[in-house]
Amino acid sequence: MAPNDAVLAPFRKQGHDHGKCVRDALTAAEQVCAREGASLTPLRRRVLELVWGAHAPVRAYDLLDTLRGERRRAAPPTIYRALDFLLSVRLIHRIESLNAFVGCADPKHSHGGQFLICDGCGAVAELDDPTIARRVADRARALGFTPRRQTIEISGRCPDCAADG
Amino acid sequence: MAPNDAVLAPFRKQGHDHGKCVRDALTAAEQVCAREGASLTPLRRRVLELVWGAHAPVRAYDLLDTLRGERRRAAPPTIYRALDFLLSVRLIHRIESLNAFVGCADPKHSHGGQFLICDGCGAVAELDDPTIARRVADRARALGFTPRRQTIEISGRCPDCAADG
DNA sequence: CTGTTTATGTTATATTATAACAATCTCTGT
DNA sequence: ACAGAGATTGTTATAATATAACATAAACAG
Ligand SMILES: [Zn+2]
Ligand SMILES: [Zn+2]
Ligand SMILES: [Zn+2]
Ligand SMILES: [Zn+2]
Numbered sequence: 587m588a589p590n591d592a593v594l595a596p597f598r599k600q601g602h603d604h605g606k607c608v609r610d611a612l613t614a615a616e617q618v619c620a621r622e623g624a625s626l627t628p629l630r631r632r633v634l635e636l637v638w639g640a641h642a643p644v645r646a647y648d649l650l651d652t653l654r655g656e657r658r659r660a661a662p663p664t665i666y667r668a669l670d671f672l673l674s675v676r677l678i679h680r681i682e683s684l685n686a687f688v689g690c691a692d693p694k695h696s697h698g699g700q701f702l703i704c705d706g707c708g709a710v711a712e713l714d715d716p717t718i719a720r721r722v723a724d725r726a727r728a729l730g731f732t733p734r735r736q737t738i739e740i741s742g743r744c745p746d747c748a749a750d751g
Numbered sequence: 752m753a754p755n756d757a758v759l760a761p762f763r764k765q766g767h768d769h770g771k772c773v774r775d776a777l778t779a780a781e782q783v784c785a786r787e788g789a790s791l792t793p794l795r796r797r798v799l800e801l802v803w804g805a806h807a808p809v810r811a812y813d814l815l816d817t818l819r820g821e822r823r824r825a826a827p828p829t830i831y832r833a834l835d836f837l838l839s840v841r842l843i844h845r846i847e848s849l850n851a852f853v854g855c856a857d858p859k860h861s862h863g864g865q866f867l868i869c870d871g872c873g874a875v876a877e878l879d880d881p882t883i884a885r886r887v888a889d890r891a892r893a894l895g896f897t898p899r900r901q902t903i904e905i906s907g908r909c910p911d912c913a914a915d916g
Numbered sequence: 917c918t919g920t921t922t923a924t925g926t927t928a929t930a931t932t933a934t935a936a937c938a939a940t941c942t943c944t945g946t
Numbered sequence: 947a948c949a950g951a952g953a954t955t956g957t958t959a960t961a962a963t964a965t966a967a968c969a970t971a972a973a974c975a976g
Contacts, residue, residue: 730913741901743899
Protein backbone atom coordinates (compact mmCIF):
# COMPACT_ATOMS: atom_id res chain seq x y z
CA MET A 587 0.00 0.00 0.00
CA ALA A 588 1.53 3.29 -1.12
CA PRO A 589 1.99 5.86 1.63
CA ASN A 590 -0.55 8.21 0.06
CA ASP A 591 -3.27 5.62 0.26
CA ALA A 592 -4.49 6.51 3.72
CA VAL A 593 -4.54 10.21 2.96
CA LEU A 594 -6.50 9.68 -0.21
CA ALA A 595 -8.99 7.20 1.22
CA PRO A 596 -11.75 9.82 1.43
CA PHE A 597 -11.49 10.36 -2.32
CA ARG A 598 -11.89 6.70 -3.16
CA LYS A 599 -15.60 6.11 -3.45
CA GLN A 600 -15.09 2.37 -3.71
CA GLY A 601 -12.40 0.17 -2.35
CA HIS A 602 -12.01 1.31 1.16
CA ASP A 603 -13.65 -0.28 4.13
CA HIS A 604 -15.39 2.63 5.70
CA GLY A 605 -16.88 0.60 8.50
CA LYS A 606 -13.33 -0.05 9.56
CA CYS A 607 -12.52 3.69 9.37
CA VAL A 608 -15.31 4.37 11.82
CA ARG A 609 -14.46 1.51 14.16
CA ASP A 610 -10.81 2.51 14.22
CA ALA A 611 -11.74 6.13 14.87
CA LEU A 612 -13.90 5.17 17.84
CA THR A 613 -11.21 2.94 19.26
CA ALA A 614 -8.66 5.71 18.93
CA ALA A 615 -11.12 8.11 20.52
CA GLU A 616 -11.49 5.90 23.60
CA GLN A 617 -7.73 5.82 23.95
CA VAL A 618 -7.27 9.55 23.50
CA CYS A 619 -9.95 10.33 26.05
CA ALA A 620 -8.61 7.82 28.53
CA ARG A 621 -5.16 9.32 28.17
CA GLU A 622 -6.41 12.87 28.71
CA GLY A 623 -8.91 12.05 31.43
CA ALA A 624 -11.72 13.31 29.21
CA SER A 625 -15.07 11.66 29.42
CA LEU A 626 -16.38 10.22 26.17
CA THR A 627 -20.03 9.90 27.14
CA PRO A 628 -22.48 7.87 25.04
CA LEU A 629 -23.82 11.07 23.51
CA ARG A 630 -20.39 12.39 22.58
CA ARG A 631 -19.37 9.00 21.28
CA ARG A 632 -22.48 8.80 19.16
CA VAL A 633 -21.94 12.27 17.71
CA LEU A 634 -18.38 11.34 16.83
CA GLU A 635 -19.71 8.23 15.12
CA LEU A 636 -22.16 10.34 13.15
CA VAL A 637 -19.40 12.76 12.14
CA TRP A 638 -17.46 9.80 10.81
CA GLY A 639 -20.56 8.48 9.07
CA ALA A 640 -19.45 9.87 5.76
CA HIS A 641 -15.88 10.48 4.82
CA ALA A 642 -16.90 14.05 4.24
CA PRO A 643 -17.59 17.14 6.30
CA VAL A 644 -20.93 17.15 8.09
CA ARG A 645 -22.89 20.19 9.16
CA ALA A 646 -24.15 20.63 12.70
CA TYR A 647 -27.81 20.70 11.76
CA ASP A 648 -27.50 17.57 9.66
CA LEU A 649 -26.10 15.82 12.70
CA LEU A 650 -28.97 17.21 14.71
CA ASP A 651 -31.56 15.87 12.28
CA THR A 652 -30.02 12.43 12.44
CA LEU A 653 -29.67 12.49 16.19
CA ARG A 654 -33.30 13.50 16.58
CA GLY A 655 -34.36 10.21 15.05
CA GLU A 656 -32.96 8.40 18.04
CA ARG A 657 -32.99 10.98 20.83
CA ARG A 658 -36.12 13.04 20.88
CA ARG A 659 -34.87 15.88 23.05
CA ALA A 660 -31.84 16.75 20.97
CA ALA A 661 -31.59 20.49 20.36
CA PRO A 662 -28.90 22.72 18.85
CA PRO A 663 -26.95 22.96 22.12
CA THR A 664 -26.91 19.17 22.31
CA ILE A 665 -24.95 19.00 19.09
CA TYR A 666 -22.82 22.07 19.55
CA ARG A 667 -21.72 21.02 23.00
CA ALA A 668 -20.77 17.58 21.79
CA LEU A 669 -18.89 19.12 18.87
CA ASP A 670 -17.11 21.56 21.18
CA PHE A 671 -16.01 18.68 23.34
CA LEU A 672 -14.77 16.67 20.37
CA LEU A 673 -12.90 19.71 19.08
CA SER A 674 -11.35 20.32 22.48
CA VAL A 675 -9.87 16.83 22.58
CA ARG A 676 -9.08 17.12 18.88
CA LEU A 677 -11.10 14.13 17.76
CA ILE A 678 -12.63 16.25 15.03
CA HIS A 679 -11.68 19.29 13.00
CA ARG A 680 -13.83 22.19 11.97
CA ILE A 681 -13.64 23.09 8.29
CA GLU A 682 -13.96 26.84 8.47
CA SER A 683 -14.66 27.44 4.82
CA LEU A 684 -17.63 25.05 4.98
CA ASN A 685 -18.93 25.56 8.52
CA ALA A 686 -18.71 21.82 8.84
CA PHE A 687 -16.95 19.14 10.82
CA VAL A 688 -14.87 16.13 9.95
CA GLY A 689 -13.28 13.35 11.95
CA CYS A 690 -9.59 13.71 12.64
CA ALA A 691 -7.53 11.13 10.82
CA ASP A 692 -4.82 11.04 13.46
CA PRO A 693 -6.12 12.19 16.84
CA LYS A 694 -3.24 10.66 18.75
CA HIS A 695 -0.82 13.29 17.56
CA SER A 696 -1.32 16.99 18.00
CA HIS A 697 -1.37 18.86 14.73
CA GLY A 698 -3.00 21.64 12.82
CA GLY A 699 -4.15 19.70 9.84
CA GLN A 700 -4.23 20.74 6.22
CA PHE A 701 -7.36 19.92 4.30
CA LEU A 702 -7.99 19.16 0.66
CA ILE A 703 -11.63 19.89 -0.08
CA CYS A 704 -13.15 18.61 -3.30
CA ASP A 705 -15.65 20.98 -4.94
CA GLY A 706 -17.05 18.09 -6.93
CA CYS A 707 -17.90 15.37 -4.45
CA GLY A 708 -17.47 17.24 -1.18
CA ALA A 709 -14.94 14.79 0.21
CA VAL A 710 -12.14 16.09 2.38
CA ALA A 711 -8.70 14.59 2.87
CA GLU A 712 -6.48 15.54 5.75
CA LEU A 713 -2.79 16.05 5.15
CA ASP A 714 -0.29 16.56 7.84
CA ASP A 715 2.78 17.99 6.20
CA PRO A 716 5.03 19.21 9.00
CA THR A 717 7.14 21.14 6.50
CA ILE A 718 4.19 23.32 5.62
CA ALA A 719 3.12 23.77 9.22
CA ARG A 720 6.62 24.66 10.28
CA ARG A 721 7.21 27.03 7.40
CA VAL A 722 3.99 28.86 8.15
CA ALA A 723 4.78 29.11 11.85
CA ASP A 724 8.33 30.24 11.18
CA ARG A 725 7.17 32.94 8.82
CA ALA A 726 4.74 34.24 11.41
CA ARG A 727 7.37 34.24 14.13
CA ALA A 728 9.84 36.02 11.88
CA LEU A 729 7.37 38.91 11.89
CA GLY A 730 7.14 38.92 15.67
CA PHE A 731 3.80 37.10 15.67
CA THR A 732 3.20 34.24 18.09
CA PRO A 733 1.16 31.56 16.30
CA ARG A 734 -1.36 29.47 18.21
CA ARG A 735 -3.47 27.76 15.61
CA GLN A 736 -3.30 27.22 11.85
CA THR A 737 -6.21 26.90 9.48
CA ILE A 738 -5.13 25.60 6.09
CA GLU A 739 -7.82 24.60 3.61
CA ILE A 740 -7.33 23.96 -0.08
CA SER A 741 -10.37 23.82 -2.35
CA GLY A 742 -10.17 22.13 -5.71
CA ARG A 743 -10.83 18.84 -7.43
CA CYS A 744 -10.00 15.39 -6.18
CA PRO A 745 -8.47 12.92 -8.67
CA ASP A 746 -11.85 11.41 -9.62
CA CYS A 747 -13.68 14.69 -9.99
CA ALA A 748 -10.85 16.33 -11.96
CA ALA A 749 -11.25 13.54 -14.52
CA ASP A 750 -14.96 14.31 -14.95
CA GLY A 751 -16.37 17.78 -15.76
CA MET B 752 11.72 51.38 6.25
CA ALA B 753 12.24 47.65 6.80
CA PRO B 754 10.49 45.35 4.36
CA ASN B 755 8.22 43.96 7.07
CA ASP B 756 6.84 47.35 7.86
CA ALA B 757 4.01 47.29 5.38
CA VAL B 758 2.97 43.80 6.40
CA LEU B 759 2.94 44.71 10.06
CA ALA B 760 1.17 48.05 9.69
CA PRO B 761 -2.13 46.62 10.96
CA PHE B 762 -0.45 45.70 14.24
CA ARG B 763 0.95 49.17 14.84
CA LYS B 764 -1.76 51.00 16.73
CA GLN B 765 0.11 54.28 16.37
CA GLY B 766 2.49 55.45 13.77
CA HIS B 767 0.84 54.50 10.59
CA ASP B 768 -1.27 56.82 8.55
CA HIS B 769 -4.46 54.88 8.17
CA GLY B 770 -6.16 57.61 6.20
CA LYS B 771 -3.50 57.03 3.60
CA CYS B 772 -4.12 53.25 3.68
CA VAL B 773 -7.74 53.89 2.83
CA ARG B 774 -7.05 56.46 0.12
CA ASP B 775 -4.45 54.21 -1.48
CA ALA B 776 -6.80 51.24 -1.34
CA LEU B 777 -9.56 53.21 -3.08
CA THR B 778 -7.17 54.45 -5.75
CA ALA B 779 -5.94 50.92 -6.37
CA ALA B 780 -9.54 49.73 -6.48
CA GLU B 781 -10.42 52.20 -9.22
CA GLN B 782 -7.46 50.97 -11.22
CA VAL B 783 -8.23 47.30 -10.73
CA CYS B 784 -11.86 47.77 -11.72
CA ALA B 785 -10.95 49.87 -14.75
CA ARG B 786 -8.50 47.20 -15.85
CA GLU B 787 -11.04 44.40 -15.45
CA GLY B 788 -14.00 46.30 -16.83
CA ALA B 789 -15.77 45.93 -13.51
CA SER B 790 -18.04 48.66 -12.32
CA LEU B 791 -17.12 50.17 -8.96
CA THR B 792 -20.42 51.88 -8.22
CA PRO B 793 -20.74 54.44 -5.40
CA LEU B 794 -22.33 51.81 -3.19
CA ARG B 795 -19.58 49.27 -3.78
CA ARG B 796 -16.93 51.92 -3.37
CA ARG B 797 -18.45 53.03 -0.10
CA VAL B 798 -18.63 49.48 1.23
CA LEU B 799 -14.99 49.00 0.34
CA GLU B 800 -14.18 52.18 2.19
CA LEU B 801 -16.08 50.91 5.24
CA VAL B 802 -14.25 47.59 5.10
CA TRP B 803 -11.01 49.52 5.15
CA GLY B 804 -12.29 51.70 7.99
CA ALA B 805 -10.39 49.69 10.56
CA HIS B 806 -7.28 47.70 9.84
CA ALA B 807 -9.17 44.74 11.13
CA PRO B 808 -11.77 42.32 9.84
CA VAL B 809 -15.30 43.67 9.76
CA ARG B 810 -18.48 41.65 9.92
CA ALA B 811 -21.23 42.02 7.38
CA TYR B 812 -23.86 43.18 9.84
CA ASP B 813 -21.53 45.77 11.34
CA LEU B 814 -21.08 47.19 7.86
CA LEU B 815 -24.83 47.10 7.46
CA ASP B 816 -25.39 49.05 10.67
CA THR B 817 -22.96 51.72 9.56
CA LEU B 818 -24.36 51.90 6.07
CA ARG B 819 -27.87 52.30 7.42
CA GLY B 820 -26.86 55.57 8.99
CA GLU B 821 -26.40 57.04 5.55
CA ARG B 822 -28.60 54.93 3.30
CA ARG B 823 -31.94 54.17 4.81
CA ARG B 824 -32.91 51.27 2.57
CA ALA B 825 -29.81 49.17 3.12
CA ALA B 826 -30.69 45.55 3.85
CA PRO B 827 -28.61 42.38 4.19
CA PRO B 828 -28.56 41.76 0.43
CA THR B 829 -27.23 45.26 -0.08
CA ILE B 830 -24.13 44.43 1.91
CA TYR B 831 -23.71 40.86 0.79
CA ARG B 832 -23.96 41.78 -2.87
CA ALA B 833 -21.39 44.50 -2.49
CA LEU B 834 -19.11 42.12 -0.60
CA ASP B 835 -19.57 39.44 -3.25
CA PHE B 836 -18.59 41.92 -5.90
CA LEU B 837 -15.53 43.07 -3.98
CA LEU B 838 -14.51 39.46 -3.41
CA SER B 839 -14.98 38.65 -7.09
CA VAL B 840 -12.55 41.37 -8.13
CA ARG B 841 -10.37 40.47 -5.16
CA LEU B 842 -10.45 43.87 -3.50
CA ILE B 843 -11.25 42.20 -0.21
CA HIS B 844 -10.67 38.84 1.41
CA ARG B 845 -12.99 36.83 3.55
CA ILE B 846 -11.53 35.58 6.82
CA GLU B 847 -13.22 32.22 7.11
CA SER B 848 -12.39 31.59 10.73
CA LEU B 849 -14.05 34.88 11.71
CA ASN B 850 -16.87 35.18 9.18
CA ALA B 851 -15.49 38.63 8.48
CA PHE B 852 -13.96 40.65 5.70
CA VAL B 853 -10.77 42.63 5.32
CA GLY B 854 -9.36 44.84 2.58
CA CYS B 855 -6.78 43.23 0.33
CA ALA B 856 -3.36 44.72 0.83
CA ASP B 857 -2.27 44.09 -2.75
CA PRO B 858 -5.24 43.79 -5.09
CA LYS B 859 -3.19 44.35 -8.21
CA HIS B 860 -1.63 40.92 -7.99
CA SER B 861 -3.56 37.70 -7.85
CA HIS B 862 -2.83 35.69 -4.74
CA GLY B 863 -4.34 33.51 -2.09
CA GLY B 864 -3.25 35.47 0.91
CA GLN B 865 -2.07 34.21 4.25
CA PHE B 866 -3.48 35.93 7.31
CA LEU B 867 -2.10 36.54 10.77
CA ILE B 868 -5.02 37.10 13.12
CA CYS B 869 -4.37 38.54 16.56
CA ASP B 870 -6.55 37.09 19.33
CA GLY B 871 -5.80 40.08 21.49
CA CYS B 872 -6.63 43.13 19.42
CA GLY B 873 -8.37 41.54 16.46
CA ALA B 874 -6.02 43.04 13.90
CA VAL B 875 -5.16 41.03 10.81
CA ALA B 876 -2.02 41.24 8.72
CA GLU B 877 -1.83 39.80 5.23
CA LEU B 878 1.28 37.95 4.16
CA ASP B 879 1.96 36.80 0.71
CA ASP B 880 4.69 34.24 0.92
CA PRO B 881 4.87 32.53 -2.47
CA THR B 882 7.01 29.76 -1.01
CA ILE B 883 4.20 28.71 1.29
CA ALA B 884 1.55 29.01 -1.39
CA ARG B 885 3.64 26.99 -3.84
CA ARG B 886 4.54 24.33 -1.32
CA VAL B 887 0.90 23.87 -0.39
CA ALA B 888 -0.18 23.67 -4.01
CA ASP B 889 2.63 21.27 -4.89
CA ARG B 890 1.76 18.99 -2.04
CA ALA B 891 -1.84 18.88 -3.15
CA ARG B 892 -0.90 18.16 -6.77
CA ALA B 893 1.48 15.41 -5.67
CA LEU B 894 -1.60 13.63 -4.33
CA GLY B 895 -3.48 14.04 -7.60
CA PHE B 896 -5.55 16.93 -6.28
CA THR B 897 -6.08 20.03 -8.43
CA PRO B 898 -5.99 23.08 -6.18
CA ARG B 899 -8.16 26.09 -6.95
CA ARG B 900 -8.13 28.22 -3.83
CA GLN B 901 -6.13 28.34 -0.60
CA THR B 902 -7.34 29.48 2.79
CA ILE B 903 -4.48 30.02 5.21
CA GLU B 904 -5.22 31.68 8.53
CA ILE B 905 -2.95 31.78 11.55
CA SER B 906 -4.40 32.80 14.90
CA GLY B 907 -2.13 33.99 17.66
CA ARG B 908 -0.72 37.12 19.21
CA CYS B 909 0.67 40.14 17.45
CA PRO B 910 3.92 41.65 18.76
CA ASP B 911 2.13 44.18 20.97
CA CYS B 912 -0.41 41.76 22.41
CA ALA B 913 2.18 39.04 23.04
CA ALA B 914 3.99 41.54 25.27
CA ASP B 915 0.86 42.09 27.36
CA GLY B 916 -1.19 39.30 29.00
C1' DC C 917 -25.45 10.81 52.25
C1' DT C 918 -24.17 15.69 50.87
C1' DG C 919 -22.26 19.19 48.55
C1' DT C 920 -19.66 20.02 44.16
C1' DT C 921 -18.70 19.49 39.56
C1' DT C 922 -19.90 17.89 35.07
C1' DA C 923 -23.17 16.87 31.64
C1' DT C 924 -27.53 17.32 29.54
C1' DG C 925 -32.27 19.31 28.87
C1' DT C 926 -35.02 23.28 27.51
C1' DT C 927 -36.48 27.63 25.77
C1' DA C 928 -35.36 31.55 23.55
C1' DT C 929 -32.64 34.39 20.74
C1' DA C 930 -28.48 36.10 18.24
C1' DT C 931 -25.75 35.96 14.11
C1' DT C 932 -24.76 35.01 9.37
C1' DA C 933 -26.47 34.41 4.72
C1' DT C 934 -29.59 33.66 0.75
C1' DA C 935 -34.09 33.30 -2.11
C1' DA C 936 -37.25 35.49 -4.87
C1' DC C 937 -39.20 39.03 -7.18
C1' DA C 938 -39.77 44.15 -8.22
C1' DA C 939 -37.98 48.49 -9.50
C1' DT C 940 -34.53 51.25 -11.52
C1' DC C 941 -30.52 52.39 -13.86
C1' DT C 942 -27.13 52.04 -17.89
C1' DC C 943 -25.89 51.19 -22.19
C1' DT C 944 -26.52 50.12 -27.00
C1' DG C 945 -28.47 50.17 -31.50
C1' DT C 946 -31.75 52.40 -34.30
C1' DA D 947 -35.29 60.25 -28.60
C1' DC D 948 -36.80 55.49 -27.96
C1' DA D 949 -36.92 50.42 -27.15
C1' DG D 950 -34.93 46.52 -25.46
C1' DA D 951 -31.31 44.00 -22.82
C1' DG D 952 -28.52 43.47 -19.10
C1' DA D 953 -26.81 45.04 -14.72
C1' DT D 954 -27.63 47.01 -10.30
C1' DT D 955 -30.28 47.98 -6.36
C1' DG D 956 -34.63 47.75 -3.50
C1' DT D 957 -37.70 44.93 -0.73
C1' DT D 958 -39.67 41.27 1.85
C1' DA D 959 -39.17 37.00 3.66
C1' DT D 960 -36.76 33.12 5.32
C1' DA D 961 -32.87 29.76 5.73
C1' DA D 962 -28.74 28.29 8.07
C1' DT D 963 -25.50 28.61 11.77
C1' DA D 964 -24.56 29.40 16.62
C1' DT D 965 -25.02 30.88 21.52
C1' DA D 966 -27.26 32.66 26.03
C1' DA D 967 -29.43 31.56 30.10
C1' DC D 968 -31.33 28.86 33.30
C1' DA D 969 -33.22 24.13 34.84
C1' DT D 970 -32.46 19.33 35.71
C1' DA D 971 -29.94 15.26 36.32
C1' DA D 972 -25.80 12.31 36.64
C1' DA D 973 -21.20 11.51 38.46
C1' DC D 974 -18.11 11.78 41.95
C1' DA D 975 -15.44 13.07 46.11
C1' DG D 976 -15.30 13.78 51.00
ZN1 LIG E 1 -13.60 6.06 5.12
ZN1 LIG F 1 -6.48 15.84 12.28
ZN1 LIG G 1 -4.83 40.13 -0.56
ZN1 LIG H 1 -2.78 42.50 18.68
